[in-house]
Amino acid sequence: xxxxxxxxxxxxxxxxxxxxxxxxxxxxxxxxxxxxxxxxxxxxxxxxxxxxxxxxxxxxxxxxxxxxxxxxxxxxxxxxxxxxxxxxxxxxxxxxxxxxxxxxxxxxxxxxxxx
Amino acid sequence: xxxxxxxxxxxxxxxxxxxxxxxxxxxxxxxxxxxxxxxxxxxxxxxxxxxxxxxxxxxxxxxxxxxxxxxxxxxxxxxxxxxxxxxxxxxxxxxxxxxxxxxxxxxxxxx
Numbered sequence: 001x002x003x004x005x006x007x008x009x010x011x012x013x014x015x016x017x018x019x020x021x022x023x024x025x026x027x028x029x030x031x032x033x034x035x036x037x038x039x040x041x042x043x044x045x046x047x048x049x050x051x052x053x054x055x056x057x058x059x060x061x062x063x064x065x066x067x068x069x070x071x072x073x074x075x076x077x078x079x080x081x082x083x084x085x086x087x088x089x090x091x092x093x094x095x096x097x098x099x100x101x102x103x104x105x106x107x108x109x110x111x112x113x114x115x
Numbered sequence: 116x117x118x119x120x121x122x123x124x125x126x127x128x129x130x131x132x133x134x135x136x137x138x139x140x141x142x143x144x145x146x147x148x149x150x151x152x153x154x155x156x157x158x159x160x161x162x163x164x165x166x167x168x169x170x171x172x173x174x175x176x177x178x179x180x181x182x183x184x185x186x187x188x189x190x191x192x193x194x195x196x197x198x199x200x201x202x203x204x205x206x207x208x209x210x211x212x213x214x215x216x217x218x219x220x221x222x223x224x225x226x
Contacts, residue, residue, distance in 0.1 A: 004158075033213070040124075042205055042218040043159070050212060058213065090158055104151075104214060106158025 003027055006091050006107040014115050019078040021110050023091030025071075031094045032074040033104065034058075034066060036087040043090065049074055081114045088112075117142045119208050121217035128196050129225045136191040136220050138206030147209030148189040150180055151216075154202045162204075165189060176200070198224045 003026030013019055023032060031050055035043040035058075045058030047066040055066050063085060065077045078085055088111050092104040120139045128134055140146055147166055151159040163174025170182040180191045189206060201224045206217040 031212075035216075040218055042121075042216040044216070045213055048213055056212070059215075092158075103149075103161050103164070104159070106160075108156075108158050 004091060004093055004105060004107040006089075006110045008110060009108065010111045012113045012115065013081055015082055016080050019081050019112065019114075021076040021089055021091075021112070023074045023076070023093075023107060025074075025093050027093060027095075027105070028071060029093040029095050029105075030071075031096070032068065033092040033094075034064075034074065034076045035090045035092065036060065036085075037090060037109070038087050046076065046089075078112075081112075083114050086112060086114045117208050117210055117215050119206050119215055119217035121204075121206055121220050123220045124218070125221045125223065127223040127225060130198050131195050134191075134193045134196045134200070134222070136204050136206075136222070138189045138191065138217060139187050140189065140206075140208050141187065142208055142210070146189075148180075148182060149207040149209065149214065150174065150178070150189075150191050151205045151207060152176075152202050153205065153219075159205060162191070196222075196224055198226065200224055 005024045007022045033048040034046040037043050044060045049055045049068040067075045088109045090109050091107040094104050118141045149164045150162040153159045165172050165182045203219045203221050205219045207214045
């Protein structure tokens with residue numbers, strides 16, 4: 001299994017509080033992704049990174065920011081959490097871009113509940 | 116814009132029966148297509164992928180998929196389903212830097 005660790009795995013927070021989810025990889029892969037998974041929507045891309053300090057927005061980036069200061073870590077931050085951000089968040093990594101080999105390796109997910 | 120449609124939200128089959136999960140895509144160029152599987156409480160795992168060449172691709176766990184450009188489809192098949200195949204299945208379309216996923220098909224396998 002690919003070495004991907006997400007933390008925390010479960011979190012309950014209140015509306016308006018900041019939240020940071022961490023993705024740590026030991027594979028030295030260049031590309032890292034944050035997805036959210038919601039019933040009926042599959043996985044939707046929030047942000048992705050194609051290198052250290054290189055990030056771009058996905059289709060549902062509003063309300064989220066990311067940072068990647070080193071290859072192994074990709075942080076997802078909700079500056080002020082809202083109930084609509086209750087979801088399961090998945091980090092993924094790949095050696096090449098999504099349209100390349102296309103094989104993403106996924107973490108086990110972080111379940112976030114915003115009350 | 117690219118998109119992926121999985122028209123079946125939920126499919127139920129009996130163990131040993133054949134399976135076909137549908138996937139349609141919209142994309143202006145030659146697509147890179149994938150099928151992923153998600154077991155409960157887990158992340159996604161790649162089953163198979165299509166880039167070019169033979170339109171029938173083989174994957175892990177006995178799955179195969181056929182690319183049909185004329186129908187913009189990439190359907191997943193298995194000739195005989197096992198109880199352990201119960202999971203959610205996602206079709207995905209690859210572009211320059213990202214994958215776009217369909218909304219998924221939940222597979223239930225009856226004994």
